[in-house]
Amino acid sequence: MAKWRTSLEALGFTGVATYINSGNVLLDSTDSAATVKKRIDADLAENFAIHDEKVKVLVLTRGQLKKVIENRPTGFGDEPKKYHSDAIFLMGVSTSDAMAVFNPREGVDTIWPGDGVIYSRRLSAERTKSRLSAIMSSPLYTSMTIRSWSTTMKLWDLMND
Incomplete structure (x- = not known):
């Protein structure tokens, strides 16, 4: 989770915080939820080699x-x-x-x-x-x-x- 937090900060997200090791992340962004999701999906593929369609990102405002x-x-x-x-x-x-x-x-x-x-x-x-x-x-x-x-x-x- 620490590596992921650092990766999200490198994308320019602010206020990045993780909660327990189940993928919960809080962050601040001026982007829409759909754009945040696309950026996180791309980051997971590029930096963590996660290309599995079973791994999905949900972004809630x-x-x-x-x-x-x-x-x-x-x-x-x-x-x-x-x-x-x-x-x-x-x-x-x-x-x-x-x-x-x-x-x-x-x-x-x-x-x-x-x-x-x-x-x-x-x-x-x-x-x-x-x-x-x-x-x-x-x-x-x-x-x-x-x-x-x-x-x-x-x-x-x-x-x-």
Whole structure:
């Protein structure tokens, strides 16, 4: 992540910060989200030899992340000891198409569609019975990136620091 941060700074992005080793980067740019994505895609290919179509970059503006948080289902993420809650961000796939690959187990999994995101909650005491991992066998899985709700909220907090 340190090498990637340095590489992004060399591209002229400012305020570059990484959060945990899962590809989370915060940065400032006057470019559009689409332009930032193109520049990061090119950087990953050139400096890190990542040319795999399964590795996708998702760029969210502050406003987009704010909407994800503000539009969460009522109570979503409020009981972290009882539920594991995740934001499943979508990349180039519609919410309705993505929802079709989920097969929630009654009493364990609950999912809600959002704008560019699917909210997923698993009952912690029954999480080994969750069907969330079944989405990995879908071709659409490469068009999703999952962040725990706590990570999503931490990224929001870091954006506002």
